[in-house]
Structure formats: C-alpha cells, structure tokens
Amino acid sequence: MPQVMNTLAAGTDTSSSVIATMLHLLAQHPEAQAQARAEVDALVASRRTQQQQQEGGDLSTGDALQLGPEDMRGALPYLSGVFTEAIRMHAPVPGINRQLDRDLHLAGGVTVPRGQVVYCPLKAFSNDASLWPQAGSFLPERHLPGHEHLLPADRAVFMPFGGGARMCPGQRLAQLQALVVVARVLRAFEFAPAPGAPPTRWIKALVHAPDHVTLTFERRRRMMSGPDEKQQQQQQQQE
Ligand code: HEM
Numbered sequence: 001m002p003q004v005m006n007t008l009a010a011g012t013d014t015s016s017s018v019i020a021t022m023l024h025l026l027a028q029h030p031e032a033q034a035q036a037r038a039e040v041d042a043l044v045a046s047r048r049t050q051q052q053q054q055e056g057g058d059l060s061t062g063d064a065l066q067l068g069p070e071d072m073r074g075a076l077p078y079l080s081g082v083f084t085e086a087i088r089m090h091a092p093v094p095g096i097n098r099q100l101d102r103d104l105h106l107a108g109g110v111t112v113p114r115g116q117v118v119y120c121p122l123k124a125f126s127n128d129a130s131l132w133p134q135a136g137s138f139l140p141e142r143h144l145p146g147h148e149h150l151l152p153a154d155r156a157v158f159m160p161f162g163g164g165a166r167m168c169p170g171q172r173l174a175q176l177q178a179l180v181v182v183a184r185v186l187r188a189f190e191f192a193p194a195p196g197a198p199p200t201r202w203i204k205a206l207v208h209a210p211d212h213v214t215l216t217f218e219r220r221r222r223m224m225s226g227p228d229e230k231q232q233q234q235q236q237q238q239e
Pocket residue numbers: 006007008010011012014015018087091092093096097159160161162163164165166167168169170171173174175
C-alpha cells in the first residue's frame with residue numbers, strides 16, 4: 001500500500017505541472033504551437049489513411065480517430081521536444097537528496113564526509129547559463145537530432161527524473177500522458193495567453209508547478225471536420 005500511495009503522490013502533481021507548463025509555453029510561442037499542431041495533424045492523417053487501408057471503409061467521420069498512447073511512440077518528435085524543454089526550464093522536481101555512502105572528494109581539496117546528506121539542485125543544473133547555450137530560451141528543437149550544439153557538453157547535468165537506483169519509475173508514463181493530453185488539445189483548439197491575465201509564476205513547493213495558466217481557446221472546427229461534415233457545413237452556409 002505505501003508503494004501505491006508513493007506512486008500516486010509522485011505521479012499526480014508532477015504530471016499536471018508539466019502539462020500546464022507545456023500549454024503555457026506553447027501559448028507564449030505561437031510558432032512552436034503551430035509546428036507541434038502540424039505534427040499532430042500529420043499523425044492523425046497518416047493513422048486515418050492506415051485505418052482506411054486496413055478496413056477498406058470510409059473514414060470521413062470528422063475526428064473520430066482519437067490519439068492514444070499507442071500512437072505516441074516516436075511519432076511526435078517535436079512535441080516530445082516541447083515536453084523535454086518544459087521539464088528543463090521548469091523542472092517539476094527541483095532537486096533530490098542523497099546520503100553519501102562514502103567520502104566525496106571535490107575539486108579544490110574539499111571532502112564531504114560519508115553519511116552527509118547532499119542536495120542535487122536539478123532545476124538549477126538545467127537552467128545554468130554556463131552549461132546550456134541560450135539557457136533562458138524555449139527551444140524544443142534542442143532535444144532533436146542535429147541540434148546537439150544547443151545541449152550542454154556534459155549531458156549528465158540534465159537529470160529531471162533523478163538518477164541511479166531511485167530514479168523516477170514514472171518517466172515513460174509521464175511523457176506518454178503529457179503527449180496524449182497536449183496532442184488532443186492541439187488537435188481541437190488554438191490557444192493563446194488570456195488578455196489581462198496576471199503573469200504565471202511557479203510555486204516553489206515539493207513539486208514546482210505554475211500557480212495558474214490562463215488561456216483563451218478557439219475550437220478548430222474546419223480542421224476537425226471530415227469531408228462529410230465540411231460538405232454539410234458548406235450546404236448550411238449556402239442555405
Ligand atoms: C514529468 C513528470 C515527473 C517528473 C519530472 C518526475 C521526477 C522524479 C524525480 C526527480 C524523482 C526522484 C528520483 C531520484 O531520487 O533519483 C522521482 C521519483 C519517483 N517518481 Fe517521478 N516524476 C514524474 C512523474 C512520475 C509519475 C507519472 C510517476 C508514477 C505514476 C512517478 C513515480 C515516482 C516514484 C514512485 C518515485 C520514487 C522512486 C524511488 O524513490 O524509488 N513519477 N520522480
């Protein structure tokens with residue numbers, strides 16, 4: 001039972017935090033939002049064609065084809081980059097503790113004795129301008145192949161899920177959840193920061209999360225419609 005409670009506690013606020021952060025960042029960066037949406041639309045179109053070929057039927061049924069976890073494996077690289085960049089800039093778990101099981105010898109002759117608890121500031125590592133090129137910029141592409149120049153020389157400084165034997169077991173699930181939710185939002189809506197809303201701040205608690213993300217959503221009716229529905233809409237407009 002304690003393991004179940006641990007998993008629920010560790011997996012709830014972290015997941016909602018990263019989803020809210022992704023929506024916030026995509027609202028702030030319309031060009032990234034458009035790129036992520038184009039990727040999702042292309043995925044839906046390719047799945048629809050595949051299904052049509054398999055079933056030989058007419059699938060002109062609007063957005064009946066729902067994206068699920070099975071669609072996400074490697075299929076949305078840019079949106080995966082948005083996920084990784086969101087947890088780089090706003091790490092939901094800002095740091096972890098470790099108790100040393102042996103003396104730790106640091107450069108400069110400093111020794112931290114065995115038994116001491118040391119804090120690893122994960123969030124500080126992933127925002128350190130001396131380690132990351134353009135550390136303050138939202139650049140989902142830095143996590144895609146061919147953009148290694150935007151990553152730190154030592155990749156070990158990026159550990160949003162911790163490391164070693166106690167590393168987060170929910171890493172894969174967290175990414176899948178976030179991709180499914182945000183892909184569906186992108187498919188259905190265009191969104192932007194709500195005019196006049198106060199700036200978003202990150203609550204500094206055990207889990208870092210935005211205090212609020214206030215957005216306006218516009219439904220994408222035309223894009224969501226299949227050919228039959230589009231025809232109906234056109235007929236209604238003519239009448
Ligand atoms: C973006 C989302 C998430 C982030 C950033 C995150 C991050 C972390 C970090 C940094 C740790 C500490 C690892 C360490 O000490 O080395 C951890 C532990 C843990 N996480 Fe996550 N996590 C996320 C989502 C989830 C989800 C979805 C679940 C489960 C459904 C989960 C379950 C756990 C559990 C059970 C532990 C404790 C592992 C242990 O102590 O052995 N996490 N997580």
